[in-house]
Amino acid sequence: xxxxxxxxxxxxxxxxxxxxxxxxxxxxxxxxxxxxxxxxxxxxxxxxxxxxxxxxxxxxxxxxxxxxxxxxxxxxxxxxxxxxxxxxxxxxxxxxxxxxxxxxxxxxxxxxxxxxxxxxxxxxxxxxxxxxxxxxxxxxxxxxxxxxxxxxxxxxxxxxxxxxxxxxxxxxxxxxxxxxxxxxxxxxxxxxxxxxxxxxxxxxxxxxxxxxxxxxxxxxxxxxxxxxxxxxxxxxxxxxxxxxxxxxxxxxxxxxxxxxxxxxxxxxxxxxxxxxxxxxxxxxxxxxxxxxxxxxxxxxxxxxxxxxxxxxxxxxxxxxxxxxxxxxxxxxxxxxxxxxxxxxxxxxxxxxxxxxxxxxxxxxxxxxxxxxxxxxxxxxxxxxxxxxxxxxxxxxxxxxxxxxxxxx
Amino acid sequence: xxxxxxxxxxxxxxxxxxxxxxxxxxxxxxxxxxxxxxxxxxxxxxxxxxxxxxxxxxxxxxxxxxxxxxxxxxxxxxxxxxxxxxxxxxxxxxxxxxxxxxxxxxxxxxxxxxxxxxxxxxxxxxxxxxxxxxxxxxxxxxxxxxxxxxxxxxxxxxxxxxxxxxxxxxxxxxxxxxxxxxxxxxxxxxxxxxxxxxxxxxxxxxxxxxxxxxxxxxxxxxxxxxxxxxxxxxxxxxxxxxxxxxxxxxxxxxxxxxxxxxxxxxxxxxxxxxxxxxxxxxxxxxxxxxxxxxxxxxx
Numbered sequence: 001x002x003x004x005x006x007x008x009x010x011x012x013x014x015x016x017x018x019x020x021x022x023x024x025x026x027x028x029x030x031x032x033x034x035x036x037x038x039x040x041x042x043x044x045x046x047x048x049x050x051x052x053x054x055x056x057x058x059x060x061x062x063x064x065x066x067x068x069x070x071x072x073x074x075x076x077x078x079x080x081x082x083x084x085x086x087x088x089x090x091x092x093x094x095x096x097x098x099x100x101x102x103x104x105x106x107x108x109x110x111x112x113x114x115x116x117x118x119x120x121x122x123x124x125x126x127x128x129x130x131x132x133x134x135x136x137x138x139x140x141x142x143x144x145x146x147x148x149x150x151x152x153x154x155x156x157x158x159x160x161x162x163x164x165x166x167x168x169x170x171x172x173x174x175x176x177x178x179x180x181x182x183x184x185x186x187x188x189x190x191x192x193x194x195x196x197x198x199x200x201x202x203x204x205x206x207x208x209x210x211x212x213x214x215x216x217x218x219x220x221x222x223x224x225x226x227x228x229x230x231x232x233x234x235x236x237x238x239x240x241x242x243x244x245x246x247x248x249x250x251x252x253x254x255x256x257x258x259x260x261x262x263x264x265x266x267x268x269x270x271x272x273x274x275x276x277x278x279x280x281x282x283x284x285x286x287x288x289x290x291x292x293x294x295x296x297x298x299x300x301x302x303x304x305x306x307x308x309x310x311x312x313x314x315x316x317x318x319x320x321x322x323x324x325x326x327x328x329x330x331x332x333x334x335x336x337x338x339x340x341x342x343x344x345x346x347x348x349x350x351x352x353x354x355x356x357x358x359x360x361x362x363x364x365x366x367x368x369x370x371x372x373x374x375x376x377x378x379x380x381x382x383x384x385x386x387x388x389x390x391x392x393x394x395x396x397x398x399x400x401x402x403x404x405x406x407x408x
Numbered sequence: 409x410x411x412x413x414x415x416x417x418x419x420x421x422x423x424x425x426x427x428x429x430x431x432x433x434x435x436x437x438x439x440x441x442x443x444x445x446x447x448x449x450x451x452x453x454x455x456x457x458x459x460x461x462x463x464x465x466x467x468x469x470x471x472x473x474x475x476x477x478x479x480x481x482x483x484x485x486x487x488x489x490x491x492x493x494x495x496x497x498x499x500x501x502x503x504x505x506x507x508x509x510x511x512x513x514x515x516x517x518x519x520x521x522x523x524x525x526x527x528x529x530x531x532x533x534x535x536x537x538x539x540x541x542x543x544x545x546x547x548x549x550x551x552x553x554x555x556x557x558x559x560x561x562x563x564x565x566x567x568x569x570x571x572x573x574x575x576x577x578x579x580x581x582x583x584x585x586x587x588x589x590x591x592x593x594x595x596x597x598x599x600x601x602x603x604x605x606x607x608x609x610x611x612x613x614x615x616x617x618x619x620x621x622x623x624x625x626x627x628x629x630x631x632x633x634x635x636x637x638x639x640x641x642x643x644x645x646x647x648x649x650x651x652x653x654x655x656x657x658x659x660x661x662x663x664x665x666x667x668x669x670x671x672x673x674x675x676x677x678x679x680x681x682x683x684x685x686x687x688x689x690x691x692x693x694x695x696x697x698x699x700x701x702x703x704x705x706x707x
Contacts, residue, residue: 077457097459098459191656241543241544241567243655379673383655386657387656
């Protein structure tokens with residue numbers, strides 16, 4: 001019996017030793033994010049974090065944006081997902097449904113940085129039942145870019161209503177090199193994935209139009225989509241490639257002078273200024289059908305419930321949302337910091353773009369915080385919009401498809 | 409009289425070949441057969457990836473939905489067009505190239521090496537390259553056609569539902585013709601020179617020689633290469649995915665792409681698998697034809 005006891009004790013001690021040693025080594029955080037720009041600050045931030053938190057290793061992986069969520073969802077189900085990642089609010093309901101997220105409330109309660117996060121951002125990014133799964137790390141608001149030189153040349157002022165927008169777009173669509181074909185288009189519309197923000201500004205702004213039952217199929221809802229379709233089919237103020245155009249194309253066309261207006265956010269302003277200097281400025285999106293609607297572009301971080309070391313993962317994400325680090329992070333992504341200290345001292349953007357952003361805040365909105373929104377953004381909207389633009393379905397039919405997704 | 413019986417083969421010698429084959433068989437089973445069975449199994453269930461706990465048996469429901477799904481039929485129609493144009497176009501272009509490369513001319517070795525380039529490039533690179541060629545603002549194709557006065561305004565090749573599928577077919581034809589060229593070239597070199605000499609002594613024209621010697625000599629190669637290409641082209645989605653992602657609307661959806669989008673972007677693995685299984689059944693005819701040919705060659 002004694003022999004057995006000794007053996008057990010030794011074995012237990014050995015196991016405990018291994019576990020301890022393993023525990024000390026296992027403080028590893030696999031982190032996924034997506035940055036478009038090559039000049040990526042992540043390695044500097046990781047170095048700083050690792051120096052401040054000896055024993056924790058962060059493996060930060062830049063995953064291409066186009067397949068970011070496809071990769072994330074499938075890897076979570078396969079059990080090979082990251083410990084923490086950059087996530088958008090419209091993915092939250094789906095991630096909660098998958099039981100993939102770890103609640104942050106207990107950590108947030110004890111964290112000094114909680115009071116540093118800009119007012120409302122934590123409320124905005126909370127789940128439907130009030131639990132916090134997301135820690136905001138950056139934000140943007142979509143606004144309307146326009147070419148100041150082209151507007152001045154034609155004696156136009158930036159549009160404040162949809163009617164003015166349409167008139168300006170028509171005037172700006174013209175043949176400048178005399179070959180009889182337009183080479184500048186009024187508006188660069190994003191018909192591909194991610195373009196729902198453009199459509200939403202021109203449609204969801206209308207009185208009584210949202211994603212509730214019958215709202216999109218109402219007269220006002222259909223009028224919004226019809227307005228977009230008419231701009232392309234009748235007024236021909238979008239480049240002909242609009243149905244397929246994505247981020248790269250609309251930004252490229254605007255910077256190259258092929259379009260005179262487009263909708264995007266402050267994240268692209270540095271590149272815009274680099275390409276166009278003071279020939280580019282921004283204003284809030286126009287008022288259409290009695291209201292204004294623009295997208296609040298959020299980006300938060302989250303800890304996954306399957307994380308190997310949740311405390312280490314929390315330490316890393318809270319590090320990214322702390323004053324100083326958050327400014328570094330946002331200087332690289334070109335978006336706006338979420339901490340009060342960094343916001344007060346922010347000089348990362350030209351003033352006119354910050355102003356357009358701040359002036360857009362009062363009517364900045366999210367898409368519905370439900371599981372359907374992922375399908376809406378990834379498949380239903382792009383396909384329906386493209387089919388409506390090329391005339392395969394009507395505006396009424398397009399809105400009906402979205403209505404079915406949300407209310408059936 | 410004594411009865412002679414063959415000495416029994418020792419057990420070890422009977423088992424040894426099987427033992428030596430087993431690693432390959434096991435690997436094939438694990439990476440080919442298992443996923444196939446898994447896809448078949450998933451296609452009979454309601455399986456949406458973001459609800460991993462719900463895995464309900466639904467029988468043939470997904471297949472019935474596919475049958476009633478207009479996008480399924482649109483995709484199937486595009487798949488048929490896709491195969492029916494791409495493969496013959498690749499073959500004709502490959503045949504012409506091979507005949508050319510079979511002539512004697514200086515730097516022939518270099519020409520033979522260069523022709524393989526489209527085939528050797530990664531599909532994603534090819535797709536991105538052609539997206540730029542077709543671009544309606546900066547694309548070189550529109551520029552050339554405008555300069556030659558063949559068109560009056562730039563054509564958005566990939567954004568126009570009438571041209572998008574054919575534009576991608578042209579890209580895939582360019583990518584795939586070297587495969588035929590190389591296969592046919594090898595076939596050409598195996599036709600004995602003496603046949604042509606005899607034919608020309610008998611006064612056969614170039615065309616007659618081609619028709620009665622070259623083509624019959626190549627028939628085996630052409631048949632095998634075509635069958636293989638049909639299967640590959642049918643399944644190829646990378647170029648379409650990068651160039652248009654299936655758009656505009658459903659204008660460039662093929663069945664494998666539809667299955668991929670349903671499963672990977674829509675996360676509906678049940679329905680996506682049902683689409684993939686349906687398509688596999690449709691392709692099975694070609695697969696069987698190929699296997700029978702391959703089997704005959706071995707025999």
